[in-house]
Amino acid sequence: MAALLLFLLITIVLFGLGFTLHWLWIAAAVALIFWLAGFAFRSGTGGSSRWYHW
Numbered sequence: 001m002a003a004l005l006l007f008l009l010i011t012i013v014l015f016g017l018g019f020t021l022h023w024l025w026i027a028a029a030v031a032l033i034f035w036l037a038g039f040a041f042r043s044g045t046g047g048s049s050r051w052y053h054w
Helices: 002-040
Strands: none
Touching: none
16 A cells, blocks of 8 residues: 555655646747747837847
8 A cells, every 4th residue: 555655655756847847848848939039029228239128
């Protein structure tokens, strides 16, 4: 019985990690698209060619 519970716990943890990592890759791809779009559509006004203002 304990082995079955351990197996189910490991399965749930691995499924959760896989699901989370899948969505993190999608979020990283979206962030990359926005980052590249920022370079493509940046304006050179104000003496600085950076598209972000940190």
